[in-house]
Structure formats: C-alpha cells, structure tokens
Amino acid sequence: xxxxxxxxxxxxxxRYSDGTESLHDITLDIYARQINVLFGxxxxxxxxxxxxxxxxxDLTDVVEQTGHILLDGEDITRPGYDIVRLRRRVxxxxxxxxxxxxxxxxxxxxxxxxAGIRDKAxxxxxxxxxxxxxxxxxxxxxxxxxxxxxxxxGQQQRLCLARVLALQPEVIxxxxxxxxxxxxxTAKIETTMQELKSDYTFVIVPHSVQQAARVADWASFFLxxxxxxxxxxxxxxxxPKHTRTEDYITGRFG
Amino acid sequence: MTDQHEGQPKRSLSWVEFLIERAIQxxxxxxxxxxxxxxxxxxxxxxPAFMEVPLSGLFATRWYPIEGYYGLLPLIMGSLIVTIGxxxxxxxxxxxxxxxxxxxxxxxxxxILKPFVEVLAGIPSVVIGFIGMxxxxxLIRVTLDIPTGLTAxxxxxxxxxxxxxxxxxxxxxVLDAVPKTYRDAGLALGMTRWQVIWRIVLPAGRxxxxxxxxLGVGRAIGETMTVMMVTGNAARMPVGLxxxxxxxxxxxxxxxxxxxxxxxxxxxxxxxxxxxLTLFVITFAVNIAAASVVFRQVKRAERMLA
Amino acid sequence: xxxxxPPRLSRQTSQRIAFALITLAAIVVVAPIFFxxxxxxxxxxxxxxxxxxxxxxxxxxxxxxxxxxIVGTLWLTLGTAVVAxxxxxxxxxxxxxxxKDNALTRAIRVAIINLAGIPSVVYGLFGLGLxxxxxxxxxxxxxxxxTLGIMTLPVIISTAEEALRAxxxxxxxxxVSLGGTRWQTIxxxxxxxxxxxxxxxxxxxxxxxxxxxxPILFTVAAFFLPRLPKSIFDQTMALPYHLFVISTQVxxxxxxxxxxxxxxxxxxVLSMNVLATLIRNHYRKQRFW
Numbered sequence: 001x002x003x004x005x006x007x008x009x010x011x012x013x014x015r016y017s018d019g020t021e022s023l024h025d026i027t028l029d030i031y032a033r034q035i036n037v038l039f040g041x042x043x044x045x046x047x048x049x050x051x052x053x054x055x056x057x058d059l060t061d062v063v064e065q066t067g068h069i070l071l072d073g074e075d076i077t078r079p080g081y082d083i084v085r086l087r088r089r090v091x092x093x094x095x096x097x098x099x100x101x102x103x104x105x106x107x108x109x110x111x112x113x114x115a116g117i118r119d120k121a122x123x124x125x126x127x128x129x130x131x132x133x134x135x136x137x138x139x140x141x142x143x144x145x146x147x148x149x150x151x152x153x154g155q156q157q158r159l160c161l162a163r164v165l166a167l168q169p170e171v172i173x174x175x176x177x178x179x180x181x182x183x184x185x186t187a188k189i190e191t192t193m194q195e196l197k198s199d200y201t202f203v204i205v206p207h208s209v210q211q212a213a214r215v216a217d218w219a220s221f222f223l224x225x226x227x228x229x230x231x232x233x234x235x236x237x238x239x240p241k242h243t244r245t246e247d248y249i250t251g252r253f254g
Numbered sequence: 255m256t257d258q259h260e261g262q263p264k265r266s267l268s269w270v271e272f273l274i275e276r277a278i279q280x281x282x283x284x285x286x287x288x289x290x291x292x293x294x295x296x297x298x299x300x301x302p303a304f305m306e307v308p309l310s311g312l313f314a315t316r317w318y319p320i321e322g323y324y325g326l327l328p329l330i331m332g333s334l335i336v337t338i339g340x341x342x343x344x345x346x347x348x349x350x351x352x353x354x355x356x357x358x359x360x361x362x363x364x365x366i367l368k369p370f371v372e373v374l375a376g377i378p379s380v381v382i383g384f385i386g387m388x389x390x391x392x393l394i395r396v397t398l399d400i401p402t403g404l405t406a407x408x409x410x411x412x413x414x415x416x417x418x419x420x421x422x423x424x425x426x427x428v429l430d431a432v433p434k435t436y437r438d439a440g441l442a443l444g445m446t447r448w449q450v451i452w453r454i455v456l457p458a459g460r461x462x463x464x465x466x467x468x469l470g471v472g473r474a475i476g477e478t479m480t481v482m483m484v485t486g487n488a489a490r491m492p493v494g495l496x497x498x499x500x501x502x503x504x505x506x507x508x509x510x511x512x513x514x515x516x517x518x519x520x521x522x523x524x525x526x527x528x529x530x531l532t533l534f535v536i537t538f539a540v541n542i543a544a545a546s547v548v549f550r551q552v553k554r555a556e557r558m559l560a
Numbered sequence: 561x562x563x564x565x566p567p568r569l570s571r572q573t574s575q576r577i578a579f580a581l582i583t584l585a586a587i588v589v590v591a592p593i594f595f596x597x598x599x600x601x602x603x604x605x606x607x608x609x610x611x612x613x614x615x616x617x618x619x620x621x622x623x624x625x626x627x628x629x630i631v632g633t634l635w636l637t638l639g640t641a642v643v644a645x646x647x648x649x650x651x652x653x654x655x656x657x658x659x660k661d662n663a664l665t666r667a668i669r670v671a672i673i674n675l676a677g678i679p680s681v682v683y684g685l686f687g688l689g690l691x692x693x694x695x696x697x698x699x700x701x702x703x704x705x706x707t708l709g710i711m712t713l714p715v716i717i718s719t720a721e722e723a724l725r726a727x728x729x730x731x732x733x734x735x736v737s738l739g740g741t742r743w744q745t746i747x748x749x750x751x752x753x754x755x756x757x758x759x760x761x762x763x764x765x766x767x768x769x770x771x772x773x774x775p776i777l778f779t780v781a782a783f784f785l786p787r788l789p790k791s792i793f794d795q796t797m798a799l800p801y802h803l804f805v806i807s808t809q810v811x812x813x814x815x816x817x818x819x820x821x822x823x824x825x826x827x828x829v830l831s832m833n834v835l836a837t838l839i840r841n842h843y844r845k846q847r848f849w
Contacts (some may be wrong), residue, residue, distance in 0.1 A: 042765060088739040098730040101753055101849070110748070111738035149848045163738065271743045278658065281650025285671035288710055292678065295689045350585030358579055359586075367590060369837060374593050374607065376764075376833045378771025380800045381822050385596050388818075418589055448575035471678075476679025478774040479800075483808060506774070508683045513778050515581050518693060530685040534678060541677040545670060555577065 006032035006171060006201045007053060012067035014048060014057065022048045024225045025067070030171075030251035035193055035202045037233060039212040041248065045207045049222075050173045051204065054090035055083050071171075088115060091164035095176040095207075097156035104140055107148045107159055111167045130165035133196060134158045135188045141147075147177035154185025161189065171201045179207040190215055203218055209249055213237040219244045277471045296534055300527035303347040307521055312528075317489035317503070319512065319522045329529065332406070332476055332502035335492055336485065339410035340474040345467050347414065348421025355422070357451055359374055375419035383483030386412045398499060404486035406502040412480050417470040424469055428462030429455060431496055468544035472537050475506075482507035505529050597830075607820025616786040621806055622814060626824060631788050633770055633828065634794030637790065639705025640712055645762055647709075648716030649684040652758075652772075654750040655717070656724035659691040671849050676714035681774040683711045699708055702792040704780025711775055712765040719761025723754040727848050731810065756843035763836040771829045783809075799825040 007030035014023045019237040023045040030036045030053075051057045052069060055076065069077050076086055084230040088111070100107050108130055109123045117123065127144065132135040136158040140151070148159060156176060165174055174193075193202055193215060206212040212219060216233025221242070229245045230238065240246040247253055303312070307324045314325030355367050390412065391403030398407075432455045440450035456463070486501025489508070510528050516522045569577070615625030651668075659665040687707030697703040727750050735745040751758075773781075781801040789796040803821045806813045 054737065056733065059736065083740055087737055091736045094730070094733070094737075096730070098728075098734050100731060100734060100749060110735070111740075114735075114738060114740045114744050147848075160734075167738065179572075198758050226698065268741075271741060274743055275658075278650045278654045281647045282654025282659065282668060284647050284651055284788050285668055285675055285713065288713070289671045289674050291690070292682070292686045295686050295694075299685075299689045347585050347589055350582045352588035352590045358582060364597070367586070368592055370590055372837075373597075373830060373833060374589075376767055376771070376829055377593075377596065377831055378773070378800050378825060380771070380773045380804050381600070381826060382596070384726055384803060384818070385599070387807065388815075389599065415589070422589075446571045446575045448578045449571065452578070465754065468574050472677045476677070476682070478679065478681040479804065483804070504678055509681050509685060510774055513688065527685060527689070530682045533682050535679045537679060537682075538674050541578070541674050542670065545673050 003034060004032040005029045006072065007169040007203075008070040008073075009049070010068045010070065012049070012052065012069060013065070013076050014045075014052065014062060015064045017061035017063045022225055023052075026227050027067075028220055028230055030203055030226055032201050033197055033199070034217040035197055035204060035215050035233075037212045037216035037219045038203065038205050038222060039209065039216075039219060040228075041176075041253065043224070044222035045225040046222050047175050050092070050175050050203060050205055052077075053171070053173055054087050054092055055081075056087075056092065058083065076174075088167050089169050090171040090173060091167055091169040092175065093157070093160050093164055093172040093177045095179045097153060097180075098200065099151070099156050099159055102148065103145050104148045104151070104159060105144040108163050108166045111163065126166045133165050133192065134162040135192055136162055154181045154188070157181055157185065158189065160190075161192065165196075169200070171203065174202065174204040176205050176207040178211065187212075209251075221248065223248075257465060263447070264408055287447040293534065296527060296531040300524060300529075300531040303521065303524035303528040306524060312525070315557060319516075319525070324521070324522075324525045326505075326525075326529065326532075328489045329503060329505045329508050330532075331492050332485070332489075333504040333506070335406050335498065336409045336413060336481060336500060336504055337475040339406065339498075340413035341471045343410060343414035344417045344421050344470050344474075345463075348418050348466065348470065349425050349463065351418065352422045352425035353402060354428060355457075356426050357447070371419050371422055374416075379477060379479040380483075382416060383480040386480060386484040400468045400499050402486060402501065404484055404501055405499050406485055406492070406497070409481045409485040409502070409504075413474045413477055413486055416477060416480060420473045421466045421470045423461050424466035425459075425463065428459035428466065429551065431462065432458045465544045468540050472540040472544065476533065476537055478506040478510050482510050487511065505533055544559070580789040597801055597826065600819055603816065604819035604821075607816040611823070612820060613705060617784070618786065621784060621810060622812070622817065626799070626802065626821060628785060629797040629802040629821075630790055630824065630828075631713065632780075632782075632798040633800070633825075635701050635792075635796060636704055636708060636776065636787060637766050637770045639701055639763070640708040641766055643705055643709025643713040644765065644769075647763075648713050648765070649720050649758060651713070652720030652724055653716045653746060653751075655721050657742065657750065672714045672717055674807055675710075676718075678711075679774075679845030680711060681777075682771055683707055683775040684777050684779060684815050686710075687775060692779055699778070699780055699782075699794065699795050700793045701780055701789055701796055704776045704796075704798075705792070707775045707779045708769040709829055710771060711772070712769045715765035715768060716762055719764065720754070720758045723757025723761065724750060728752045728758065753847075753849075760836045760840045763832050763839070767829050767836070770832065771800055771825065773804055776801055786790045 009026055009028040009030070012023060012026045013021070015021045026049060038049060038254060040046060048057065065077065068075050070089070071086070075081070093163070100110060102110070105127055107129045112126055128137065131140065136155060139155060148156065151159060161177070178189055190211070192202070204215065206215065213233070216237070219233040219236045220230045221228045221236070223244060229240060229242050231241070236245065237249060240249055311324055314323070315327050316323040316325040317328050351371070355364055359367060386408060387404070391408050393403065394405065394408050395403030398530050436454050436458060437450050440454045445453070481504050485504065485507065487507055488501035489503040489505045492502060509529055512522070513526050516526065612625045613630065614627055616627055617624040655665070655668065684707065687703055691697045691703035691706050692699055731749045732745050732755070734828070735749050740748070776798055780795060780798070782795040782797050783805055785795060785797050799821070803818070803825055806821060807818050
C-alpha cells in the first residue's frame with residue numbers, strides 16, 4: 001500500500017547543546033495521505049524528529065544537525081530555506097492544548113492573518129470549514145467571539161487542530177495530541193484524522209501503544225534515538241520483526 | 255495541493271519587519287552606548303582638571319574654589335562617612351524589615367507593608383530633604399544638644415532610611431530564594447521558626463545579603479538632594495568622632511551646589527566634572543561587584559536602584 | 561560548633577525577643593512614611609487652593625501659585641516618556657526575544673545595572689556636557705528630557721523585560737508554528753499580553769523622573785520664570801527644583817507655601833504610584849495564564 005513519499009528523511013541526526021544525542025542516523029519515508037505513526041518509549045527522539053519536520057527545533061539549543069529532510073523532494077534543512085512558508089505547509093498540534101489569549105474566532109484566523117489574508121468572507125469560510133472538520137462546530141458556532149481559554153481541555157485541543165486546518169497545510173504533525181484528554185475527545189480527534197487523511201498527510205506521535213495500533217497506516221518504532229523498525233502499521237502490531245519492538249508492544253518494558 | 259493564498263507574503267511587510275528588527279537591535283545595545291558615552295564625556299570634561307590643578311592640590315584638605323583651593327579630601331571623606339554610616343544603619347534595619355515581611359507578618363500586614371515600602375521608594379529625595387531640614391534636623395539639635403542639626407549624622411539616618419527600599423527588596427529576594435525544603439528540614443528537627451531563620455535561612459543567603467549591602471551603598475553614595483539639604487555642606491576635613499555630629503559636605507552635594515555657578519571651561523568646572531568622574535567610577539565598581547555576587551538576584555534590585 | 565551550649569534563655573523566649581526586635585525595626589522603617597506623608601498633608605493642605613494650582617508666583621514667589629512649575633514638570637515627564645519609552649521597550653524586546661546567551665548580552669546587562677547605579681547628579685553633569693553645551697541645546701526642556709529619559713531607561717528596560725518574559729513560551733511556539741515571523745509573534749501575541757506590566761513599569765519610571773531634582777539642576781530648571789514654556793527649547797520651572805529653591809534659597813518664605821508645594825509634588829508623584837499599582841492589580845486578576 002506504499003503511496004507517494006511526502007517527506008523523505010535521510011541519515012538525519014541531531015544533538016543538543018548539553019551534549020545529549022537525540023536522534024541517530026534516521027532514514028525514513030513519510031507517505032502522503034496516510035497516518036504515519038512514530039512510537040516508542042519516552043525519550044526516544046520522536047517529538048524531536050516531529051519538530052524537525054517543520055524546523056521548530058530552530059528555537060531550541062540544537063548544536064549539530066546532520067543529514068537531510070526532503071519535503072516533496074525539496075531539502076528543508078538547508079540554510080536559507082523559507083521557514084515561514086514551510087510552517088504554513090507543515091502544521092503542528094502539541095501535547096498540551098495551548099490556545100492563544102484571544103477569541104475562538106481569532107485563534108483560527110490567526111495563521112491566515114499572519115499570511116496577510118484580511119478578507120472577511122475568506123476568514124469566515126475558513127473558520128466554519130476548519131471547525132466542522134475538527135468536530136467542534138456544533139459546540140461553539142454560536143459563541144465564536146468568546147475567549148478560547150473558556151473552552152474545556154478537549155475542546156481546546158480540537159480548536160488547536162482547527163487552527164492548523166485553517167491554513168490548509170499539506171502535512172499535519174501531532175505530538176501526543178490526546179495525552180491529557182478524556183476518551184470521548186480522544187475518539188473525536190482520531191475520527192477526524194481518519195476522515196481527513198484523504199486530503200492531508202498525518203504524522204503522529206501517539207500517547208499510547210493502543211492508540212498507535214488503532215490509527216497507524218504506517219508505523220515506526222523508536223528506541224533511544226534510533227529507528228528500530230518501520231513498516232505497515234497493521235503488520236507491525238500483529239507481527240513485529242524485532243524482539244525489542246515486540247517486547248515494547250506487548251508491554252514488557254515501557 | 256497549494257492553497258489559494260500562496261505567493262502572497264508581501265515584500266513590503268518584510269521591509270517593515272527588517273527596519274523594526276534593526277531598531278530593536280539598536281535599542282538593545284543603547285545601554286552600552288550610553289554608559290560609554292557618559293564615561294567619555296566625564297573624561298573629556300574632567301581630565302583637564304588634572305592639568306590645571308596639580309595632584310598635590312587635588313589631594314589636599316582644603317576645598318575653597320573661589321581662592322583656587324581644590325582639595326578633594328574633605329569631600330571624599332564626607333561622602334565616605336555618610337555612605338558607610340548609612341549602610342551600617344540600613345543593613346540591619348532592611349534585613350529585619352525583610353524578615354518581618356517575608357517570615358513573620360500575617361498576610362494582611364504583608365499586603366499593606368509591601369506597597370508602603372514602594373511608596374518610600376517613590377518619595378522624591380527633595381521632599382525627604384525638605385522634611386529632614388525642617389523637622390528632623392531641629393529634633394537632632396535639641397536631642398543631642400549640639401549647635402546645628404545639619405550634620406553628617408542627620409544625613410546618615412535619612413540616607414539609611416532612603417536606601418531601605420533597595421535593601422529590603424534585595425533581602426526579600428534572598429529569603430525567597432532559600433529552598434522551602436531547608437526550612438522544613440529545620441522545623442522537622444524541632445527548631446523554632448526563629449532558629450530556622452537565624453541558623454538556616456540567613457547563612458544560606460549570605461552572598462545575597464552582601465549584595466544588598468553593596469547596592470545600598472551604591473544608592474547612598476549617589477544621593478544628592480537630601481544630603482545637600484541636611485548635612486550642612488561645610489567642606490571641612492573630618493578628623494574625629496565628634497565630626498560625625500558636625501556639618502560635612504559630600505561629593506554629590508558639591509557638584510549640585512556649585513555647578514550652576516561656575517564658568518564653562520574654568521578649572522572649577524573641570525574639577526567638578528572630575529568629582530563626577532570619581533563618583534561614576536566608584537558606583538561602577540560597586541555595581542559590578544554587586545552584580546558578580548549573585549547575578550540572578552539582581553533583577554528587582556536594579557529596578558529599585560534607579 | 562558540634563556541641564550546643566546549654567541555652568541561657570529558653571528557645572521560645574529567644575524567639576519572642578527576636579521577633580519583637582524585628583517587628584520594632586519594621587515599625588521604625590514604616591512609621592516615618594506615615595509621618596512624613598501625614599505631616600506634609602497636615603501642614604500643606606491650608607495652602608492648597610485653586611489659585612495655588614493655577615496662578616503664577618509673584619512677590620518674590622511668596623504669593624501666588626505654582627502654575628509654571630506644575631506645567632514644567634508635566635512637560636518634563638512627557639519629554640522623559642518620549643525619550644525613554646520607545647528605546648526602553650525596544651531594548652526590553654531585544655533582551656527578552658532576540659538576545660542570545662553570549663558576551664554581548666552580558667555586556668548589555670552589566671551596562672544596564674551600571675546605568676541604574678549612576679548618581680542622578682552625574683546624569684546632570686552628563687546632560688550639561690553633552691546636551692546643553694556640546695550639542696548646544698542650551699538650558700532647555702529638550703536637554704532636561706533627554707537627561708531624565710536616559711536616567712529612566714534602566715527602570716523601564718528591567719520592568720518591561722520582566723513583563724515580556726512572564727508571557728508563556730508556549731504562546732510564542734504556537735505563533736511561530738502557525739507561520740508567524742518573530743516580529744509578528746511579538747506584535748500580535750507577546751506585546752499585548754505584556755502590555756499591562758510594561759505600562760506599570762513605565763509609570764513607575766516616570767514617577768522617579770518627575771520627582772528628580774539633581775539631573776535638571778543644570779539642564780533645564782529655572783529659578784524663577786513666571787511664564788509657560790512655548791517650545792522644547794525653553795527653560796522651565798519644575799516642582800522638585802521649585803521646592804528646593806523656596807525651602808533653601810529664599811529667605812522669609814511662608815512656611816505653608818513650602819509645605820503646600822511639597823504636598824503638590826507628593827500628590828503628583830504618589831498618584832502615579834497608585835495608578836501603576838491599580839493597573840497591575842486589575843490585569844493580574846484578568847489574566848488566565
């Protein structure tokens with residue numbers, strides 16, 4: 001079921017200024033219009049790799065980055081690459097829902113306004129579409145002017161997703177997007193992903209093995225900065241090739 | 255799938271951004287530029303003094319500019335006496351007030367006290383000088399039965415009081431910085447609250463207390479209007495303990511009192527700038543020293559100092 | 561140190577004595593504030609009248625009002641703000657949002673600490689040397705505002721930086737991840753959130769400037785000038801200097817006028833203090849982060 005390669009990661013490695021090596025020589029393909037899962041125990045470098053895909057690591061103390069990441073064949077790691085444009089093409093949802101201190105409406109239009117879009121009709125349409133996509137429309141359509149921080153945690157996280165969807169990115173990165181959420185909100189977000197994957201490429205760091213197994217079209221198992229195994233999700237969770245993957249999936253270590 | 259608004263990032267916007275970010279960077283280094291500029295100007299206007307007046311004339315005990323006597327020693331001694339005195343008085347008072355606010359006072363008292371200490375920081379020094387001159391100095395004269403209340407001692411008390419917001423604020427930060435686990439450990443061992451403060455909290459905050467002292471000194475040595483109004487301004491060489499209860503004249507007061515009257519470019523003008531240069535160098539040294547003691551705790555202190 | 565001597569006083573007694581002394585010290589510190597403010601109000605209130613605030617001084621300043629001094633202090637406060645606010649906030653943004661942890665940043669911090677420590681009278685000398693004489697602005701509101709502005713800069717930088725740093729890092733991360741540039745992030749998210757704190761700091765800084773005497777002695781202040789300044793190149797009277805003049809330089813000055821002047825200055829300055837506190841408390845309650 002291999003499709004188009006959306007992101008190609010080539011011999012990618014990364015070290016922090018405190019000397020710790022976060023990622024070691026990763027080579028991996030992310031497939032377009034699929035749910036790509038990066039999983040493994042904490043500290044394995046999954047989030048770091050996720051953030052490398054829209055260069056958010058630029059904000060932290062990264063000492064050394066080796067290798068390349070290609071988005072549609074274009075090297076996004078090269079110096080001088082237009083990062084602002086990259087981040088509009090590759091959106092991210094973080095583990096903890098962080099709504100900006102403004103209204104629900106402005107939270108969603110924020111990214112569009114940054115891109116210079118002022119047209120009210122365009123903004124309205126984007127708000128409606130992205131709220132519907134993220135299954136939040138029913139709950140908030142009559143109070144778009146309310147401050148976003150008045151929403152519940154689950155609603156806030158769906159708002160964060162809507163905020164990304166408003167930009168119509170090509171790739172959506174999700175960093176443990178349901179870690180603090182109740183099962184119902186978690187289910188809503190997982191359903192949203194399934195519904196939207198015909199249009200978007202998802203890369204998700206799940207918050208549990210169970211979630212990984214539920215959503216993965218493609219799965220990659222990370223352990224201490226190394227990619228141990230990569231393959232079709234269903235196959236890997238039924239029949240992992242490596243003993244360490246199997247040990248982790250079956251809960252022998254966490 | 256490219257979206258409909260691609261290619262729109264406006265060039266004009268990034269031009270504005272470019273200019274704004276340059277302006278921010280220039281503002282960022284403005285402090286360095288200004289310190290250097292101030293230093294250079296003090297040197298430019300102050301160093302001619304060393305050509306015009308022989309060193310032996312500057313390091314003499316007689317300050318009488320009208321007749322060409324520019325001995326700086328009485329002024330330096332005056333500043334030293336008042337400053338050291340103020341520091342000695344304000345450190346224990348400030349420390350005690352900080353302990354009171356941080357450790358002893360109930361919440362409602364603390365909520366009243368903190369703004370009041372800030373009010374103290376906000377009272378203009380000319381107002382404190384004014385009250386010192388009209389109310390405080392006569393009180394000292396009568397109480398101590400001395401010829402005039404405008405003495406070094408009067409200046410010391412008022413300066414100590416004025417330096418308190420700085421000392422209290424730094425000391426409070428110091429007390430806050432001592433981890434709660436230290437206190438809990440002490441209390442768990444059956445120490446009283448006072449023993450915890452005296453034997454654990456204060457020793458743990460030693461370096462911060464030292465810094466509070468230095469910043470208080472920095473504040474006191476630069477104070478101008480209050481000292482000018484309450485210390486009597488007699489440029490005499492203090493020799494004994496008795497002189498503590500006599501008028502003195504500080505470096506700051508000398509500049510403030512005489513600069514308005516001198517001709518630009520005269521030796522007197524240059525000597526006053528040299529006095530300013532001396533003050534600059536002293537406060538520079540004191541502040542560098544204080545900053546290097548505990549850089550982390552400086553934030554509030556520098557706000558109080560201004 | 562390992563052996564403890566048998567205590568003379570019981571531990572409870574020594575705690576009681578220590579706490580009593582400390583409380584006494586706190587009272588010694590705080591009581592004079594009440595006294596000074598109260599005494600000035602008591603002595604000065606009789607001088608306050610509409611005329612006192614709106615008339616020109618006459619008869620050797622022994623009669624009339626404070627109008628030129630009040631207006632002058634307003635001019636200087638405004639001038640200080642014009643000089644110090646843009647540069648101060650700019651520097652704070654630089655330190656909080658742009659500066660890396662390197663030698664330049666440390667040098668800037670050292671410079672700010674030293675700027676804060678320079679005696680106010682030395683600022684006066686500097687203003688005289690640079691603005692009045694070298695740049696030939698003369699004794700003027702311009703020269704005085706520049707001098708006071710530079711003196712106020714470290715206060716504004718420190719408080720504004722603190723306010724900017726208090727804005728959660730996650731807001732910046734979100735804004736950047738949505739394609740925001742650094743400046744867009746600052747302007748649309750960080751600055752609006754930090755604004756109340758910045759305003760509080762600015763007011764506290766201006767409060768200091770409004771009450772200062774030494775920096776304006778040789779740069780702007782006029783002993784007696786019974787007219788209002790027409791431009792920034794004019795000299796002006798100012799409240800703090802006026803109080804100094806009438807209390808030390810003018811023999812036979814009626815005492816209630818002296819206290820009245822001190823009261824007006826105190827109200828001017830302390831109302832800014834109260835305003836700053838109100839703004840801070842108001843927004844602290846509203847903030848959800």
